[in-house]
Amino acid sequence: ERLQGQLDVCAAACADEQNEVRPSRAGAARGQAPTREMSEDLPREIEDLRFQxxxxxxxxxxxxxxxQRDWEQSREQLESLVAERANANQRIEELLLERQQLRAAVEVAEAVQGKASTCESVARDEQKSGYNW
Known part of the structure; x- marks a missing residue:
């Protein structure tokens, strides 16, 4: 924007310099009185400013x-992290379900073992008492 402003000033000054009676805007902007050299330098200054x-x-x-590339890369990294998090959450849910199933299996095994112990105890008692199946 600054360069465009300078370019506009130089272009206006170039147009003004065609009539030497009017003061040069470019020269005035630089605090200089208009001269013939200024008007000859203006096209080169304009080209320099255009190049800049x-x-x-x-x-x-x-x-x-x-x-934009940095933003795209950050977005892709974020999407990857979100996907990893979703996968981790799913694996956690699977492990929690597996743990729940294992606890239920342990409870069943303990109950069966308890029943087996009771049956063994009853069988020993009956064997001691002479009762034969």
């Missing part, structure tokens, strides 16, 4: 492209 503007626009475009 092109370079600045190219740099701004590259900076924007770089920012």
């Amino acid at each position: 503007l092109v370079v600045a626009n190219a740099a701004a475009g590259e900076a924007e492209a770089s920012r």
